[in-house]
Amino acid sequence: MSETVAQDEVEERAPEALPLDAWNRARGARMVPFAGYEMPIQYEGIVAEHNWTRSSASLFDVSHMGQLSVSGDAAVLALEALLPGDIAGLGEGQMRYSMLLDEQGGILDDLIVTHAGPHYALVVNGAMKWDDIAHLREHLPDEVTLTHQDEQALFALQGPLAATALEAIVPGVSELTFMTAGLFDWGGVPLWTSRSGYTGEDGYEISVPAELADRLADALLSDTRVKPAGLGARDSLRLEAGLPLYGHDLTTETDPVSAGLLFALSKNRRQSGGWMGHDAVAQVLANGPATKRIGLSLEGRLPAREGAEVFAGAEKVGTVTSGGFSPTLGHPIAMAYVSAAHAAPDTPLEIEVRGKRLPAQVVKVPFVPHRYHRKGAA
Amino acid sequence: MARLYTEDHEWIELEGEVATVGITDYAQGQLGDIVFVEVPDTGAELTKGGDAAVVESVKAASDVYSPVSGTVTEGNAALEEDPALVNSDPEGEGWFFKLTVSDTGELDGLMDAKAYAAFVDGL
Numbered sequence: 001m002s003e004t005v006a007q008d009e010v011e012e013r014a015p016e017a018l019p020l021d022a023w024n025r026a027r028g029a030r031m032v033p034f035a036g037y038e039m040p041i042q043y044e045g046i047v048a049e050h051n052w053t054r055s056s057a058s059l060f061d062v063s064h065m066g067q068l069s070v071s072g073d074a075a076v077l078a079l080e081a082l083l084p085g086d087i088a089g090l091g092e093g094q095m096r097y098s099m100l101l102d103e104q105g106g107i108l109d110d111l112i113v114t115h116a117g118p119h120y121a122l123v124v125n126g127a128m129k130w131d132d133i134a135h136l137r138e139h140l141p142d143e144v145t146l147t148h149q150d151e152q153a154l155f156a157l158q159g160p161l162a163a164t165a166l167e168a169i170v171p172g173v174s175e176l177t178f179m180t181a182g183l184f185d186w187g188g189v190p191l192w193t194s195r196s197g198y199t200g201e202d203g204y205e206i207s208v209p210a211e212l213a214d215r216l217a218d219a220l221l222s223d224t225r226v227k228p229a230g231l232g233a234r235d236s237l238r239l240e241a242g243l244p245l246y247g248h249d250l251t252t253e254t255d256p257v258s259a260g261l262l263f264a265l266s267k268n269r270r271q272s273g274g275w276m277g278h279d280a281v282a283q284v285l286a287n288g289p290a291t292k293r294i295g296l297s298l299e300g301r302l303p304a305r306e307g308a309e310v311f312a313g314a315e316k317v318g319t320v321t322s323g324g325f326s327p328t329l330g331h332p333i334a335m336a337y338v339s340a341a342h343a344a345p346d347t348p349l350e351i352e353v354r355g356k357r358l359p360a361q362v363v364k365v366p367f368v369p370h371r372y373h374r375k376g377a378a
Numbered sequence: 379m380a381r382l383y384t385e386d387h388e389w390i391e392l393e394g395e396v397a398t399v400g401i402t403d404y405a406q407g408q409l410g411d412i413v414f415v416e417v418p419d420t421g422a423e424l425t426k427g428g429d430a431a432v433v434e435s436v437k438a439a440s441d442v443y444s445p446v447s448g449t450v451t452e453g454n455a456a457l458e459e460d461p462a463l464v465n466s467d468p469e470g471e472g473w474f475f476k477l478t479v480s481d482t483g484e485l486d487g488l489m490d491a492k493a494y495a496a497f498v499d500g501l
Contacts, residue, residue, distance in 0.1 A: 042410060045411055046410050046436045046437060047410075047411040235437070301414045302414045302434065303413065303414065303439075305439060324437070325413040325414070325434070325436055327411075327436070332413075354416070
């Protein structure tokens, strides 16, 4: 027996330990190399952790992600030169999903940017953070300061009971709405906390000084509503939520329009331009994308995974970029890029897996509805 | 005849001329939740160390190799409906396939239960 779909990348150097390494191992985590770190892929089991996140609350150690801050009077303008979203329009404590693009409109990474008061906070993908830092250093003007907050650990607490669980030890966080953030007090320790995440559930991301990470994890886990969950469940949850994963569903070969991330291209900035990649992206906007990222729903139980080819009859029309078995729905789901002519919902397609053609239907994403705590909602 | 094990975590048990093959408890634990198993068709000719079956967990697809050469007499049809049998009873109800062994000499060199347990402890 051997795994044919292995870890994301071949590790060039020995993976490093993250602040919660010993804590994770003591909790029975199976550790795997990911993004240059030893990361917990699962504790109890992926499906159990997945289902617990959808029904209660799970604590994810996402300390591999890059926590960056950009400061200086020129920070907002400098960021607007690199990001296609409306950054100047963010009020203090507001956050936005955005992307770093290259000159050709290709996606270098996706990220969350927050107006954090004295600075702008960026959270970027762990596997891309060194490239992102190099890109930012190259293109940010000298008077703007870029800081890598590598002394901070990062947790995601996700699930319908996340708010009540976190409120019990960090008062005030239940007042936040989806995609807002602030500084809260945890027994004398200031915690930068946002109501956000990548599972489709309500929840938070919490930045904590590395030396206090164990203590915060213990405090959260002492609540029986909270269990630890690993990268495996994080991946199946985000797939059900229709959220793209960088390096798989998003690459420099994809652009924001083909990727279906128009919401990240703020209307005023589509017109005004002035951001890297605008010319190329404006052309795709004007002409329509050649391919589109879509969701595919499969019957039966055999998953179609990254790299599987998608067909309309005899014609190859696309490729799966993420796929797996959906624990919530009980059948396989996938994301793929297919030619625009075959991207409409309900289009019947086929995916080839080990020489077999599996029937699949184009569906709207998310596969499982989001349950964010939006402003104005009950 | 006693059950034998491979370094790729398959088990094989020969009764008369027909052997039953599956994956070990260690293997199912490493794979995690199994959602699909593709067993070989009856009549398929397998070679020792060659691809025999595919097991899909939530996170990945893995190949299962045949511990010996032979001709498949039966795939475990129960796995189609209930692939989680491999998790719950890997060395019993969760067997993968049966085959007639073309050369029982190929069984030489496989590990017995004690040797396999020591092998797994060393991983």
